[in-house]
Amino acid sequence: MHWTLRQAGLLNRWGRGRLARVLAAALVGALTGLALFSVTQVTGRSLFVITGGVAGMAVAFAIEAYGRAARLTEVRVTVPQISEFTFVVNNDARQVAWQLFVETVTRVSTQPLAGDEGHLREALNSLYGLFATTRETLRASRPSIAVSGGQTVEYLAVTMLNRELRPFLSAWHPRLSAYERDHPAAPESNWPGNAACREALRVVQNDLHSYALGFARLAGVRGAEALLGGNGPSS
Template identity: 65%
Template sequence: MATGAVVGLAVYAISQTGGRFLFVITGAVAGAAVVIGADLYRRTTRLTEIKITVPQLSELTFVVNNDARHVSWQLFVETVTRVSTQRLNDDEGLLREALTSLYGLFATTRDILKASRPSVPPSSGMTVEYLAVMFLNKELRPFLAKWHPQLSEFEAAMPGSPESAWPQAAECRSELRQVQENTRSYVLAYARLAGVRDAEAMLGRRVSG
């Protein structure tokens, strides 16, 4: 109600104004409209249709603009630089560090999505936000929900013991490798949407095989 009253007063004041001041107000409104229109144009221009195959989701069609490319680039950088895509052999690294890294990736991905403007779903096609949410819910969440409590229970029961003494260590590492391999597909999809070249080279060796 208060906002409506203020707007009403402003409209009335403008209607009672004449001369140069009226031209100033009109120019300001026109300028604001141009800025808003330019921003909308920037967000919707350079639409590109891209077909991407993610084994876990089959083939998907995306229609991306500049904003979607920017979000895809952020997601690519955050994901490609973590242990989530880097091979971890049985005699390398620590599972605790890997799980912590994946938790960090989960939180960062969610923060990127929250901070970005939501894409308007095209009439035919998916958005980068959809891809990222599927990655969180189909890959990271199930793995972390299963193994974080079990590893924490072992650490609490056997403080100071090496992870190799954990009976489920081998199984956890095996499932981690599968998550890493699946994550690789999402990373390459982010790269395609962002227009990144030589993404395979940045990823390095595959995490399985």
């Protein structure tokens, strides 16, 4: 009996609350309709005043929305090769970081190449493509806002190019090209530098894995490790 009365009380309060919300919605709708009707009846100076007020409110909302988009956020990113840094990003920087993450994670830069699989020429071409795409992405984007005590997404990208990609490509591209030029019909597996180049590739892949996770962190990507397929320094 006690439980039945309690249930009845809850239903009664719920019914009253629902009725109040319906009445409030009807009142707001009626006032809105009255306001719109009144505006349509206004002419002359009053019409310009009302129109200017509405335009001013629209501008204020637009400025507020832009402020939210341009708001800076601090993000901590750790790349073992270069230490841990605080990065300052806004929506533009997050977009750049997302593009760089996608380019990095979908190439051989972070995907393993077994000793008896794939071709080193394709791997080097893919890394060259990553180098060119990263440079073009940075060139096409607006520079990040410099903030004291914080790094920008450009810093991480340029460091990846100059510290990881450039040394590897400068060391191994000329050697493989020379072999291909001198032995045009020979299989790549006969190249004396094949094993050493593959080992160097694994090292740079491990390093690039950290940069990919850094870009993901700056872009706000969740589950980046799963997207990388677990291919990292521990693999």
